Amino acid sequence: MTCEQVQKLLEQLTWPQVQANRYAALRQHAQHCGDCQRLWEQWRHNEAQLTLFLSVEPAPAGLWENIMTSIQAEATTAAQGEFWGSIVLEVSPQGIQRLVLQDAARADGALPSARTRSADLLDQARAQLDEYFRGERAIFQLPVDLHDCTPFERDVLAATATIPYGEVRSYKWLAERVGRPGASRAIGNVLHKNPVPVIIPCHRIVKSDGSLGGYAFGTAWKTRLLAIEQATAPFVGCSSTRILCYRGCHHERRVQESNRIHFASFREALEVGYRPCKVCQPAYQDA
C-alpha cells in the first residue's frame, strides 16, 4: 500500500468500514511511515469524535404520542371523507332532486354530470352538506324538488322536514301528523324512498319502542347522523343583538366569537330574552 493510497482511503472511509476490511493493511503501513503514522492517528481521533457526535440521540419524550395522534386524526379524516364523499347529488332548476350514494347512482346509470343543470346550486348543496357533516350547520337552506313524488309522499316529507335538529320522532308521530294515524308502515315506505335523505331528515324518525329502525343508506349512516346532531348545539345567539339563529344561517356566521352563545333548545333561549332570526326563523321549525 502506498502513501497516496492511504491518504485517499482515509479521506473516504469511516471507522467501521476500515475496521471491517482495511484495518490491518493501514496499520501496518502507518507503523513503517512517519507521515502516515501522524495522519493515521489524527484520522482515528477525528473519526472517534465524529462517530460520537453523529451517534443516535433519543427522541424527545412525547414524540411517539404526537406522531400517533396525528396518524389517528388523519385516519379519522380520511374515513369520514370516504363516508361523506360517497354522496352524489342531482339537481333540477327547481332544486335538489336526488341525493344518493355513489354505488346506487352507478347502478341506475345516473351519475350527477348526466343530470346536473345548475352548477351553482350543486356547489351550494355540497358546501352545506360538508358543513352539516362537520357539525357547523343545523339547517339546510336549499330548495328541494319533489315533483316526482305523490301528494301523500310530499306531505310525509314536509312533516319530516319540521322535526328539529338533534331531536327524534316516531313513525307513529309522523303518521298522526299527516292525518293518517294507521299508516305507519306506508310512511316507513315513503321514508325509505326519500329522494333527498339528510336534507329532509328522515334519519330523525325512529321506532316507538326506542330502537333505531331502518335507513335507506344503512343503519351505520343513521347512527352517525344522529351522533353528529347530538354532539352539536343547534342554536347560536348573539349576546349584543339578542337574536337567535340556527347554526348555519348566514346571520349566525357574522356573529363575533366573543358574542356567541350556544343553545341546545329554542325555549331555553327565549327564556333568557332572545328573539328568533327573521331569516332562518327557528321558532317556526321548533314549534
Next chain:
Amino acid sequence: MDCSDERLFAHVQQGDRRAFGLLVQRYQDRVYSIALKVLHYPQEAQDATQQAFLQAWQKRQAYNSQWRLRTWLYRIVANICIDEYRRRQRRQAAPAECLGSLPAPDTPERDYAQLECRRALESALAHVPPEARMVLVLCYVDGLSYGEIARVRGISVQTVKSQLRRAKTLMRQRLEAYREVRP
C-alpha cells in the same frame, strides 16, 4: 410482535396502526437524530420527524417491498429535511457559527471542554452543504452502506463517495482550525 420491518409494514399497509406504532418506536430515535443533525434545531427536527412518519403512513401503499423499509423511510425524512433547509435558507441567512446553546456558568470544566468540542463540531457541520451533510449523517447515524445512501438520496454511488469525502474534508479542516486555536 417481533418480526422484520418489512413484514411489520405489510400489516401497516392493511391499515394496522398498532404495527405502525411499533415501527415508529423502532425508528423514531434514528429518524430524529438524522433530522437534528441536518436541521440542527430540536423543534424543527421534531416537526420533520413527525411529518416524515405521517407521510410514511399516508403513502404506505406506495411502498415497494423490494426496498428495505429503512431506505424508504430515510428517503422520506431526507427529502423533508432538505426541503426544510432550503426553505430556511430562503427565509434567512444560514446560521454559520456558534449554533449550540451556551453552557451554564457553573458547568464543570471537563463538561465545558466537551461542550466546546461539540460546538466546534456543530459549527463545522453547519459549513457542510446540505446534500453532503445528509450523506455524512446517513453514513454515521445508522451506518448505511454507499449503495443504500445512493438509493435514499437518488444519486449514484460515485456521487455518494465524493460527497462524503467533501463533507469529511470540510469537517476536518474546521476541526483542525479549532484545535489550532484551542490545542
